[in-house]
Amino acid sequence: MQHVHDFVEEKITIHTKDWWKEAAAGIPNIVTEPPGPQSKRVYDKTRKFMRGLSSQVKLFPVCFDEGYGITLTDVDGNKYLDFSSGIYVTSLGHCHPKITEAINKWTNKLMNCHDFTTPVKQKLLEKLVDVLPGHLNAVQLYSDGATAVEAGLRAARAITGKHEFLSCYRDFHGKTMGAVSCAQMFRGDVLSYGPTRAPGFYMVPHPNPYRPTFARADGSVDTERYLRFYDEFIKEATVGNVASFVLEPAQGWGGSIFPPDDFFPKLRKFCDERGILLFADEVLTGMGRTGEWLCMSHWDVVPDIVTFGKSFGNGFPVTAMIVREEYAEALDRISASSSYGGNPMACAAALASIEVIEDEEILENVQRVSGYFQKRMHQMKEDHPIVGDVKGKGFLLGLELVKDKQSKEPFNEAGKLVYQKAFRKGLAWIPAGHILRMSPPLIMDEKHAALGMDIIEDSISEVEREYHYV
Numbered sequence: 309m310q311h312v313h314d315f316v317e318e319k320i321t322i323h324t325k326d327w328w329k330e331a332a333a334g335i336p337n338i339v340t341e342p343p344g345p346q347s348k349r350v351y352d353k354t355r356k357f358m359r360g361l362s363s364q365v366k367l368f369p370v371c372f373d374e375g376y377g378i379t380l381t382d383v384d385g386n387k388y389l390d391f392s393s394g395i396y397v398t399s400l401g402h403c404h405p406k407i408t409e410a411i412n413k414w415t416n417k418l419m420n421c422h423d424f425t426t427p428v429k430q431k432l433l434e435k436l437v438d439v440l441p442g443h444l445n446a447v448q449l450y451s452d453g454a455t456a457v458e459a460g461l462r463a464a465r466a467i468t469g470k471h472e473f474l475s476c477y478r479d480f481h482g483k484t485m486g487a488v489s490c491a492q493m494f495r496g497d498v499l500s501y502g503p504t505r506a507p508g509f510y511m512v513p514h515p516n517p518y519r520p521t522f523a524r525a526d527g528s529v530d531t532e533r534y535l536r537f538y539d540e541f542i543k544e545a546t547v548g549n550v551a552s553f554v555l556e557p558a559q560g561w562g563g564s565i566f567p568p569d570d571f572f573p574k575l576r577k578f579c580d581e582r583g584i585l586l587f588a589d590e591v592l593t594g595m596g597r598t599g600e601w602l603c604m605s606h607w608d609v610v611p612d613i614v615t616f617g618k619s620f621g622n623g624f625p626v627t628a629m630i631v632r633e634e635y636a637e638a639l640d641r642i643s644a645s646s647s648y649g650g651n652p653m654a655c656a657a658a659l660a661s662i663e664v665i666e667d668e669e670i671l672e673n674v675q676r677v678s679g680y681f682q683k684r685m686h687q688m689k690e691d692h693p694i695v696g697d698v699k700g701k702g703f704l705l706g707l708e709l710v711k712d713k714q715s716k717e718p719f720n721e722a723g724k725l726v727y728q729k730a731f732r733k734g735l736a737w738i739p740a741g742h743i744l745r746m747s748p749p750l751i752m753d754e755k756h757a758a759l760g761m762d763i764i765e766d767s768i769s770e771v772e773r774e775y776h777y778v
């Protein structure tokens with residue numbers, strides 16, 4: 309046991325900011341056209357028993373074997389450049405030495421002790437509260453995003469004594485029943501497991517700048533009209549008992565869609581005036597993904613309830629639900645704790661992740677390299693007839709493919725083809741239909757950002773030629 313501890317401490321001290329670079333030399337490196345024979349073999353055997361795979365896996369059934377930093381290796385020996393971070397999860401790179409060693413320490417020491425506290429939990433809570441804005445300092449920990457969202461919904465009801473919720477078209481908050489009730493639903497889902505939106509949950513239009521429901525004469529989003537509509541909706545369609553507005557600060561699953569800059573400051577005021585809590589689901593956007601700890605900080609807005617997940621433990625399942633100090637007492641009334649939430653390994657992963665963001669100046673890197681991404685994507689929009697729109701902040705990025713820039717008709721077939729072609733060239737990523745979503749690890753430098761964008765641009769060009777656009 310002692311030996312393991314010595315080893316752990318030693319390894320932590322030797323890692324540097326460039327720990328991932330050696331493994332990334334020469335990527336992507338495709339030695340067998342993917343998905344190769346070994347991938348196919350494992351996939352076919354898995355598929356005999358595993359159902360419910362995501363569309364991205366079905367479209368490109370590769371089997372991964374290793375990940376280190378920004379590099380992924382499949383079972384056929386192909387090396388890929390990671391442009392997805394798992395699914396916005398391994399944001400500080402796969403197997404970050406500090407985070408891995410922090411988790412390992414607790415796998416050898418103490419794995420679970422219900423919600424009794426531990427020194428590592430105490431340190432995590434202090435660190436987390438320290439990096440959060442405002443008085444966001446009443447915390448509970450969970451092991452997946454949807455459960456944290458559920459807890460946020462229960463907290464909103466306990467705080468306000470009200471029971472209704474509003475969320476936005478094309479939002480996504482997880483797959484438990486409360487969370488799916490605040491999200492886009494699909495005909496197929498509804499047919500397979502019945503009417504899924506719970507009573508008291510309502511959806512209202514999202515101010516998508518590229519496809520606004522309410523626009524000014526020049527085509528830009530008319531935020532005031534959205535708010536007027538929300539007001540009318542509350543009066544006409546609810547029983548006037550809205551506990552919370554639940555939103556993603558930027559829609560991740562929906563395709564990296566950010567609202568206009570004046571939306572959240574105005575929505576904050578709107579909620580305050582009506583006694584409605586503002587619940588920012590930062591499971592996907594939080595922990596530096598957009599260049600801030602909280603995406604809402606781009607607009608200087610402090611929500612009442614926040615959820616964290618995905619990047620929070622850089623791959624270890626740990627999530628959080630946090631409310632403002634003035635509402636802390638409500639968390640004692642919602643049976644907040646869970647079996648796995650806040651276990652020592654989880655706390656160690658989250659604490660180490662926050663420390664890495666600080667020590668390696670990750671927010672600064674995201675802010676710097678995002679400038680390159682934006683410039684490059686805007687140039688692609690100029691140069692390519694099927695690139696209709698550029699989206700994103702930080703490393704939460706998207707290119708929207710359309711059949712025609714005038715009609716803006718979504719080009720789903722092109723989305724699928726670009727996805728597969730780029731993957732075949734060595735880019736591991738997870739677009740969403742006709743929106744090419746990109747979520748590279750936050751440690752990525754401009755050189756590798758450029759490599760990834762080259763692969764995407766080449767793939768777009770090939771599709772344009774196949775469809776006779778050029």
Ligand SMILES: Cc1ncc(COP(=O)(O)O)c(C=O)c1O
Pocket residue numbers: 451452453454455457480481482483556560561589590591592593617618
């Ligand atoms: C904004 C948001 N909230 C909640 C969730 C659910 O998280 P999990 O898959 O860990 O349950 C997700 C997952 O993609 C998400 O993007």
